[in-house]
Amino acid sequence: MGVKKKKEMQVAALTICHQDLETLKSFADVEGKNLASLLLHCVQLTDGVSQIHYIKQIVPLLEKADKNGMCDPTIQSCLDILAGIYLSLSLKNPLKKVLASSLNSLPDFFLPEAMHRFTSRLQEELNTTDLYSYRKVTDNISSCMENFNLGRASVNNLLKNVLHFLQKSLIEILEENRKCAGNHIIQTQLMNDLLVGIRVSMMLVQKVQDFQGNLWKTSDSPIWQNMCGLLSIFTKVLSDDDLLQTVQSTSGLAIILFIKTMFHPSEKIPHLCAASFSGLHQCPRVVYEQLQEPLLW
Structure with a gap:
C-alpha cells in the first residue's frame, strides 16, 4: 500500500x-x-x-x-x-x-x-x-x-459612503435580477450577491461603534437617510416572493436589527416591527416618508 x-x-x-x-x-x-x-x-x-x-x-x-x-x-x-x-x-x-x-x-x-x-x-x-x-x-x-x-x-x-454603496448595490442587483428572469445561472449569482450585501449591512450595524451613539439619529443625517434607504430595501425584499426564501428571511432579520438600532425607547420596537410587516404605517413620519419614496427599480 x-x-x-x-x-x-x-x-x-x-x-x-x-x-x-x-x-x-x-x-x-x-x-x-x-x-x-x-x-x-x-x-x-x-x-x-x-x-x-x-x-x-x-x-x-x-x-x-x-x-x-x-x-x-x-x-x-x-x-x-x-x-x-x-x-x-x-x-x-x-x-x-x-x-x-x-x-x-x-x-x-x-x-x-x-x-x-x-x-x-x-x-x-x-x-x-x-x-x-x-x-x-x-x-x-x-x-x-x-x-x-x-x-x-x-x-x-467612510461609513456614510459605505452605507450608500450598499444601498446602491442592492437596488441595482435587484433590478438586474428582475431583468434576468429565466436565466437561472445569472440569477443564482445575483441572489448570492444580494444575500451577502444584506448580511454585510447587518455586520456594519453590529460592529461599527458609531451606531452605539445617537448623533446620527436625525432626519438630516446622511447615515440616518442611508439606514432608512436600506430598511426600505429589506422590506421590499421580504415581500418579494420571487426571491429565495433564504434572502427573504435574512432581510427579515435585517429589518429587526435595523429597527432595534434606529429607534428608542426599546418598548416601541415590537410595535415598529409589526408596522414593518403591515405597510409601515405606524413608523415615525420622517421614516415613513423616506421608506415610501420610490426606489430606482
Missing part, C-alpha cells in the same frame, strides 16, 4: 498594476534592503506561499525605521500599494489574512499615514459602477471588519 503524499497548500499569488510596479522599481534601493525592494521581490514571485514569507517581513522592517519614516515618500508609497494589494486579494486567499495580521502590528507612528492610504483606496473601490464588481467591494467591506484594525478604521471613516 503506497503512502499518500501530503497535499501542498495552494495559494494564488498576489499581483499589482503596472503603475504600482513602476513605483516600487523607482523607490527600490541598490542594496535591496528597503520596503520598496522587499515588496518588489514579493510581487515578482509567482508562488503565493513564498510571498507569505515576504509579507511577514514588512512590519519587522518598518520597526527598524524611526519616526522620521512617516515623511519618507518610499514608505508612504509602499503603504498605499499595500492597501491596494489587500483590496485586490480575494476573500478566500490566505494572503489577505496574513497581510491583515501583519499590518495589525504596524508601529503606531505609521498608523495615521496607513489609515489615510487605506481609506483612499477603499473609497476608490466604493466608487465602482460595475455591477458585477459589487460583490468584490462588498467582500472587502466584510473583510475590513474582521480582525483588521486599519480596515475597520477605514470603514468607520
Whole structure:
C-alpha cells in the first residue's frame, strides 16, 4: 500500500498594476534592503506561499525605521500599494489574512499615514459602477471588519459612503435580477450577491461603534437617510416572493436589527416591527416618508 503524499497548500499569488510596479522599481534601493525592494521581490514571485514569507517581513522592517519614516515618500508609497494589494486579494486567499495580521502590528507612528492610504483606496473601490464588481467591494467591506484594525478604521471613516454603496448595490442587483428572469445561472449569482450585501449591512450595524451613539439619529443625517434607504430595501425584499426564501428571511432579520438600532425607547420596537410587516404605517413620519419614496427599480 503506497503512502499518500501530503497535499501542498495552494495559494494564488498576489499581483499589482503596472503603475504600482513602476513605483516600487523607482523607490527600490541598490542594496535591496528597503520596503520598496522587499515588496518588489514579493510581487515578482509567482508562488503565493513564498510571498507569505515576504509579507511577514514588512512590519519587522518598518520597526527598524524611526519616526522620521512617516515623511519618507518610499514608505508612504509602499503603504498605499499595500492597501491596494489587500483590496485586490480575494476573500478566500490566505494572503489577505496574513497581510491583515501583519499590518495589525504596524508601529503606531505609521498608523495615521496607513489609515489615510487605506481609506483612499477603499473609497476608490466604493466608487465602482460595475455591477458585477459589487460583490468584490462588498467582500472587502466584510473583510475590513474582521480582525483588521486599519480596515475597520477605514470603514468607520467612510461609513456614510459605505452605507450608500450598499444601498446602491442592492437596488441595482435587484433590478438586474428582475431583468434576468429565466436565466437561472445569472440569477443564482445575483441572489448570492444580494444575500451577502444584506448580511454585510447587518455586520456594519453590529460592529461599527458609531451606531452605539445617537448623533446620527436625525432626519438630516446622511447615515440616518442611508439606514432608512436600506430598511426600505429589506422590506421590499421580504415581500418579494420571487426571491429565495433564504434572502427573504435574512432581510427579515435585517429589518429587526435595523429597527432595534434606529429607534428608542426599546418598548416601541415590537410595535415598529409589526408596522414593518403591515405597510409601515405606524413608523415615525420622517421614516415613513423616506421608506415610501420610490426606489430606482
